[in-house]
Amino acid sequence: MEILRVKGLKKVYPMKGKKEFVAVDDVSFEVNRGEVFGLLGPNGAGKTSTIKCICGLLHYDDGDVWVNGYSMKDSRRRGLRHISAVLEGNRNIYWRMTVKENLEFFTGINGFSPSKSKERMEYLLHQFQLLEQRDTVVNKLSRGMKQKVAIAISLVTDKEIILLDEPTLGLDVGMSHELRGLLKTIAKEEGKTILLSTHDMQVVEETCDRLVIINQGKTIVHDTVENLMRLTNQHFYLLQLKNQLTSEIKQRVAKIAKAISLRNDTNNGYTYLITLENPNGLYDIMGMLRDSGAELRFIERTNNRLEDIFINLVKEAGNHEISS
Numbered sequence: 001m002e003i004l005r006v007k008g009l010k011k012v013y014p015m016k017g018k019k020e021f022v023a024v025d026d027v028s029f030e031v032n033r034g035e036v037f038g039l040l041g042p043n044g045a046g047k048t049s050t051i052k053c054i055c056g057l058l059h060y061d062d063g064d065v066w067v068n069g070y071s072m073k074d075s076r077r078r079g080l081r082h083i084s085a086v087l088e089g090n091r092n093i094y095w096r097m098t099v100k101e102n103l104e105f106f107t108g109i110n111g112f113s114p115s116k117s118k119e120r121m122e123y124l125l126h127q128f129q130l131l132e133q134r135d136t137v138v139n140k141l142s143r144g145m146k147q148k149v150a151i152a153i154s155l156v157t158d159k160e161i162i163l164l165d166e167p168t169l170g171l172d173v174g175m176s177h178e179l180r181g182l183l184k185t186i187a188k189e190e191g192k193t194i195l196l197s198t199h200d201m202q203v204v205e206e207t208c209d210r211l212v213i214i215n216q217g218k219t220i221v222h223d224t225v226e227n228l229m230r231l232t233n234q235h236f237y238l239l240q241l242k243n244q245l246t247s248e249i250k251q252r253v254a255k256i257a258k259a260i261s262l263r264n265d266t267n268n269g270y271t272y273l274i275t276l277e278n279p280n281g282l283y284d285i286m287g288m289l290r291d292s293g294a295e296l297r298f299i300e301r302t303n304n305r306l307e308d309i310f311i312n313l314v315k316e317a318g319n320h321e322i323s324s
Contacts, residue, residue: 003082003193004031004054004161008063011049023049025217026063031195031210033160036187038204038211038225039197042314046217047197048088051165054195055085068160084154088166088197092150095139099130099149102138103156110157117156124152128182144175148182155186162186165197176200183207201307205229213310215317228309234258235279236302240271242295249292256281256288259312269297275308 011024024046031037041047052058054065056076065072067079086092093102103124107117114121125131128148133141138149147167154162167183168176184207186192198204204211204225211228213221221228244265245253253260259275276282289296 001032002030003033003068004195005066006030006050006054006063007066009050009053009060009065010062011046011053011058012061022217024053024060024214027212027214027217027219028063029212029219029222031161031193033193034187034191035209036183036194036196036207038208039195039214040199040204040211040310041214044216045214047214048165050214051085051087051163051195051197055083055163056080082159083161083163084157084159085163086147086150086154086165086167087163088169093138093146093153095146096137098135098137099125099141100134102149102153106153107156112157120156120158124155127185128152142175144171144179147171147175147179151179151182151186155190155192161193161195163195163197166199167196168198168200168203176203179203180206201305201310205306213313215314218317220317221313225306229306234309234312235276236305236308237274237276237282237299238263238271238302239274239289239299240269240297241289242269242297244270245272245294246292249288249294252288253285256284259308259315261311273302273308275312 007028009024009027010022013021013023015021027046027050039047039050049058053060054067054072056072056079060073068082070079070082072079094105097105100121103121104114107114107121125134128151130145130148130152133145138146141149151164151167168179171179180203183194183196183203187194187207196203196208208225210224211221212219250260253274256276257274258277261273263271263273274285
């Protein structure tokens, strides 16, 4: 079942006039054939360095990566035959070419004849709803359309493993939803293995089977999404107040709650998410709010969200300035 294995991976960057920076420190995980696997972590955790080591763009200092049984240290070229990647922040496509020309070009440089790949290209243009844009220069497409073209290109050579680094970053809600559907289709109908690095927790909840969370270069969680959602013994409550809590009251609430955060700020008031290990602590918090004169608009119990679990896990690992 295993198609990708990372064991004891370490990547160190030399720093001018400073000690070296360890970006990835003894990270290990395995990815099975046909699954969508999430690679998560706050900014600077080492996710992109890990992905670049996996797809052969970076040499690593210790450990190893096996792609379909081939070591990326000893048999890099053979390993690369099984991987396609769409990296965030990189131009994965040629903007002066049309959509069709991009597909033909990337099949060509991978040793595939455009005539033999014609059926595959037509299938992907249809699957990604790009038929009307096939002769459009990529630079004239929206960001979401460019991202779809990049993912289509990663599939056109029919490689088993697709590495996607922040595939929904900067996309609007509609396009993000469409891409989530495409990822599920790629895994289910195409039988591809997807390694997904993202900050979009909804993408992970809807598409990933298992995940690994890394923080400061180290693995802190390696489990199924289902187990992570089920085994986290915490209680979440949404409280909407007329006015924003003062720093003094927030500090007092924080002594009872595991976490408190402002979820949103609207004309209706201020909505806070409160995380409790013991739900009886809610009585103390409500009394505290009443004594302070806070006006409660509503309160409701809410389900565990992967985003909240992720935030708490990273905080427990020692990084309090996180992005998600």
